[in-house]
Amino acid sequence: MNKSKLFLLFAIAALFYSCSNPNITDDLLDGNVIFDPSLYNPEEFLVSAKYPTPTPTDLSKHIILAIHGYSATTFEWQEFKDWSNSSSTYRISQVLLDGHGRDYASFKASRWEDWRSAITDEYEKLIALGYTKISIVGSSTGGTLILELVKSGYFNSHLPPKNLFLIDPIVVPSNKLQSISGIIGPMLVYVESDQTSEENKYWYRFRPYQTINELNAVMKTVRKGLEDGMTLPTETYLKVFHSLHDPVASTTSTVLIYKGLKTSTGAHIDAQLMDSDIHVFTRLSLRSNITPLQHANQIDAFNQIANRLN
Template structure:
């Protein structure tokens, strides 16, 4: 018992845990700032902007971009800016369920709530007649998308043309996450210590309830990868993984490579990126960004676009 207590104390000191967070109105958690897609969904979701597409529009590639845990649609804003006013591809930026709202709403959400926002947009596009859809996921959206495949979701729906994952997390770099199911109630929450600018678009505090949900999702997906996941016929999978990732252990890419097969039996395309940033495609508000970082970001954006436009 003494050892257990000591571990709890050390963990709490390490991750700055407490029972009640000190939330201010300047934070996304504070109940004043919300993700803009909640106010103007037509600016973020193709299904809302073009609910009744022409035949030409229905054949235009659509990329559904899904962000990571504690993030918002902001995570893919730079990709939208990079795309500019292109008309040969559409972009939907999905806000995961429970995210972009109050701290309490986030705290109550489950990983299935997070995932439901992805399937909701997918099914609206499918129902409207869109025929060429790619799914782009960063960080936690990686396992959310893999779980959709392993659960058989796409046996009942139009198969995506592409699954494109940026820094998907299967194994966390911070191994203390594995202790959350045991120590969660004692943790309360984790203070991210992020910048004031990031506080407006990412949750500053990580409730232990949501960390437990994340752990449940990752455990489930790891088991699915061990059993083997087969992509739908005609779907491709590409993984872009930073070599030195402070959030998602690079071994995540290895597990995906070994655990996922194309319908033809071949392996997915896994590319290791020379970066030490998590979700290296998001550089706004990041400290110490270099010209190399910007080039890596733009090169990856170009590769994502090429995949979406490929037949």
């Protein structure tokens, strides 16, 4: 890359990154006040905590782990939880990724392996309790972490999931500047997200460059796996839903997943492009100007997921 292009790249990056320490107050998720209720009331979010001694009736139910994305919290799947409250056939376990929902320092210190460990912790607790019907749904980076579990062979030594659902998984980012965070990050410290005061309670406003590097690292791991070819566990179903005009996770992500991931029989996985221009289209709460189409997309995905959990 010549000097003029490099200078231009850094100039553009400066529009997105800050070079001073963030001004963190306690009205932000980044502050010292704990906002995510799963940390002080886990039994309302994790099936393993709510039913530590499950009955045969409990064990007959299908459990779906709901995994949020990078910088988010359990709030990202609350609408699906509320929509599913009347179901008698399945229960939702909302997992808070390690390093998330706490303070800026905890987030900054976390690695993508830490984020993943929250998923496997709950998964293994459910297996130990005797559950045999378990599925996982992940949004954005939650989907990326699910793919990494497949790539690593985790499910080869654990009970295979019945279903895996990915919502706007990020394997290739839409923002090309993200890939150079390792170069400019040490100088520019963090990214500040443009979000509302209400969203500040559920997503980190300040994203340390260290965590962006971690996100890039897990995406690179998954991309390499897809390039080499990945196979789902026997009888595990997977479907990807992706916003056609996703501003965060490029639809190239789903193209790579479709090409690089096969079922145990060698068939293609299922994929559906949604007529949408929002990232994580299943989360509409706190968004402005929700259209009938956006609501229809959300309910379409919810219904498809629920219909496989009987």
